[in-house]
Amino acid sequence: QKEVEQNSGPLSVPEGAIASLNCTYSDRGSQSFFWYRQYSGKSPELIMSIYSNGDKEDGRFTAQLNKASQYVSLLIRDSQPSDSATYLCAVATGGSYIPTFGRGTSLIVHP
Amino acid sequence: NAGVTQTPKFQVLKTGQSMTLQCAQDMNHNSMYWYRQDPGMGLRLIYYSASEGTTDKGEVPNGYNVSRLNKREFSLRLESAAPSQTSVYFCASSFVRGQGHQPQHFGDGTRLSIL
Numbered sequence: 603q604k605e606v607e608q609n610s611g612p613l614s615v616p617e618g619a620i621a622s623l624n625c626t627y628s629d630r631g632s633q634s635f636f637w638y639r640q641y642s643g644k645s646p647e648l649i650m651s652i653y654s655n656g657d658k659e660d661g662r663f664t665a666q667l668n669k670a671s672q673y674v675s676l677l678i679r680d681s682q683p684s685d686s687a688t689y690l691c692a693v694a695t696g697g698s699y700i701p702t703f704g705r706g707t708s709l710i711v712h713p
Numbered sequence: 714n715a716g717v718t719q720t721p722k723f724q725v726l727k728t729g730q731s732m733t734l735q736c737a738q739d740m741n742h743n744s745m746y747w748y749r750q751d752p753g754m755g756l757r758l759i760y761y762s763a764s765e766g767t768t769d770k771g772e773v774p775n776g777y778n779v780s781r782l783n784k785r786e787f788s789l790r791l792e793s794a795a796p797s798q799t800s801v802y803f804c805a806s807s808f809v810r811g812q813g814h815q816p817q818h819f820g821d822g823t824r825l826s827i828l
Contacts (some may be wrong), residue, residue: 692816705753705755
């Protein structure tokens with residue numbers, strides 16, 4: 603059974619701070635990793651994809667992947683109240699058509 | 714470029730009624746998925762279609778059927794709706810080939826209530 607674990611939160615950070623969201627996964631064969639943002643009442647939208655070890659930056663977002671330790675994280679710099687949402691981690695394995703989603707971490711950015 | 718389009722956006726049914734949720738994508742993706750999302754349960758896969766002409770069960774398929782009509786369209790049918798099927802339903806699509814997974818793109822969802 604492939605598992606993706608996320609702390610459900612809520613994670614509360616002040617505006618302007620760095621928010622750090624973590625995700626661990628059980629399948630060592632996992633090759634593709636995704637972070638989605640989901641606002642309340644809306645559908646998940648892709649923020650970042652990462653496929654190799656290390657950091658990948660896109661604007662205020664940085665995804666970090668460590669396959670040896672089986673974790674992937676998302677850093678949000680200069681957090682804004684508009685970043686308040688649930689963040690879903692998804693992991694996919696080559697040869698499988700089904701990604702595994704974590705249950706998400708709720709992030710609250712307070713002014 | 715519409716992405717993934719789901720219809721309807723909202724629906725209220727009575728127990729025992731049937732209905733079909735429609736999904737279409739215009740991104741030339743080969744794989745399509747139906748999920749349901751309930752509070753505290755995360756996304757749960759109902760059915761998926763790896764490619765045109767194939768469908769497979771996901772985690773929670775009971776009470777549902779699907780049809781991959783063509784490469785673009787993937788429908789979900791509730792034959793006899795039950796209150797336990799009250800949920801938000803998301804359709805998603807992606808390109809998957811061999812070892813490569815592209816991210817999934819989601820439709821806006823269908824909010825379904827069964828009375």
